[in-house]
Amino acid sequence: MERISPASPAFRRTNRALFFGGFSCFALLYCVQPLMPLLAHQFALTPAQSSLSLSVSTGALAVSLLLSSIVSDRIGRKGLMITALFLAAIMTLVCALARNYPQLLVARALLGLGLGGMPAVAMAYLSEEIEPESLGLSMGLYISGSAFGGMLGRVVTSTLSDVFSWRVAxxxxxxxxxxxxxxFWRSLPASRNFRPAQGGLAGMAAGLRRHLSDDGLPWLFALAFLLMGCFVSAYNFIGFRLLGEPFSLRQGLVGGISFLYLLGIYSSVWAGRLADRLGRRKVLWATMSAMLAGLLLTLADNVAAIVAGMALFTFSFFASHSMASSWVGRRARAPQALASALYLFFYYLGSSVVGWLCGVLWAHGGWPGVVALLAGLLATGLLVALRLRNLAPLEPAKTLRKLEPAQA
Structure with a gap:
């Protein structure tokens, strides 16, 4: 059927819906990040234990992404996305009522499982329903909503918890x-171009073999694990550092560091334009080097230097992620949607695994211990990026749309 054109009311409704969807998805996922020190105090937890409030969600989301890609190809897009958003919101309310930490973790895990029906499915919906000439605008609005939600969810919970409590937040x-x-439910038009896919688990298994045997895709999946693992872990524990001695900042001020996410909206676009001139290989290596430099700057015992380091770290992460994710899009062969899901699987798995490991290191070495692990992982990522510099390009005719660059 005819796709949605930018002159139609359906185009405005679609963009409105996907902005709300992206905003909600990442606000609900990351809202607990600045609350980790408060949860540790409330439930007498170690930093590693309190970091599980985010790690269980991102781990469950990683698994759910793969399953949701199969389900949405069989039953459709809109219903699955609506269910995901309502379930995540309800589980966040359940978290506010949790009597103990295990109850909170169960609710957060269910939240992650539910949200698996949103990120990759939203991209598939837009690709099917929007005219190709206007897809970039629609995808950009969804990305903006995601980045804005990830930032505002952190800021709101940090501020409200400082004034009231983490439960109110x-x-x-x-x-x-x-x-x-x-x-989202009332604004999003029903799918008109969805066609149920065939193949199920057998098709998924064949696609997995194809993508994992590619010369480049497994390295890009490894970069997704390393980049997101380092990024989320730094934000997990920078709050512990700034709330403690010698800084002793207020919770609301510490939460304000999430405004640095706004840099990511710009850096993703900037990196894409720079890559058009210099090539992805050079830009990826340079931005990952800058990310490492920003991380090392946070070792300074000065708040201004720490904020500057986190700003450089954040700017460079979004630029690096934009390069890696779009490279997957250009590299992938059918089934391309599964390549997107695999990239996001490793992306969120890194957040879960590395976030928990950093909690263990924090207990023994504090912030320097966390930085040592993340620096080692970024150094490994630089070696992977160097390996990719020697990767032979594929035919430009067989390309896939870019993955969302600000999904964090």
């Missing part, structure tokens, strides 16, 4: 999530 974010899910 989570309840407020959960209610906002319910509203966003309702706006």
């Amino acid at each position: 989570l309840a407020a974010v959960g209610m906002a999530g319910l509203y966003a899910a309702w706006e």
